[in-house]
Amino acid sequence: xxxxxxxxxxxxxxxxxxxxxxxxxxxxxxxxxxxxxxxxxxxxxxxxxxxxxxxxxxxxxxxxxxxxxxxxxxxxxxxxxxxxxxxxxxxxxxxxxxxxxxxxxxxxxxxxxxxxxxxxxxxxxxxxxxxxxxxxxxxxxxxxxxxxxxxxxxxxxxxxxxx
Numbered sequence: 499x500x501x502x503x504x505x506x507x508x509x510x511x512x513x514x515x516x517x518x519x520x521x522x523x524x525x526x527x528x529x530x531x532x533x534x535x536x537x538x539x540x541x542x543x544x545x546x547x548x549x550x551x552x553x554x555x556x557x558x559x560x561x562x563x564x565x566x567x568x569x570x571x572x573x574x575x576x577x578x579x580x581x582x583x584x585x586x587x588x589x590x591x592x593x594x595x596x597x598x599x600x601x602x603x604x605x606x607x608x609x610x611x612x613x614x615x616x617x618x619x620x621x622x623x624x625x626x627x628x629x630x631x632x633x634x635x636x637x638x639x640x641x642x643x644x645x646x647x648x649x650x651x652x653x654x655x656x657x658x659x660x661x
Contacts, residue, residue, distance in 0.1 A: 545553065
């Protein structure tokens with residue numbers, strides 16, 4: 499048992515050493531592959547005051563050219579009237595949509611009413627008792643006369659003779 503523990507300890511120690519060696523090797527490879535900023539960007543030197551002023555002047559000139567270009571494109575256009583026209587067009591389209599939906603709703607309601615009426619008619623025509631009532635029966639035209647009191651009474655023949 500003691501030997502097993504010693505063997506386990508030696509194996510664990512050896513594993514730790516191998517891991518440390520691999521870690522050192524990989525760290526060295528990473529360090530070799532790192533590129534410094536100087537290598538990446540090369541010989542970049544800061545601009546002096548004269549070059550900085552020239553760069554700002556070029557940028558300002560480009561901005562002015564762009565602004566002039568936009569103004570010349572818009573000078574022949576009345577932007578406010580175009581915006582108002584677009585607003586009116588949108589309002590008109592919205593009104594047309596609302597009218598369409600209202601008409602569609604009315605049409606659907608009318609169709610629903612028609613279906614209800616048709617189903618009522620169908621039910622009346624398929625119900626035999628309602629058919630009889632609607633066309634009438636042969637006996638319904640005769641008036642039934644109710645029997646008079648003497649016919650109803652069983653003792654009517656003895657009327658007045660009972661002593």
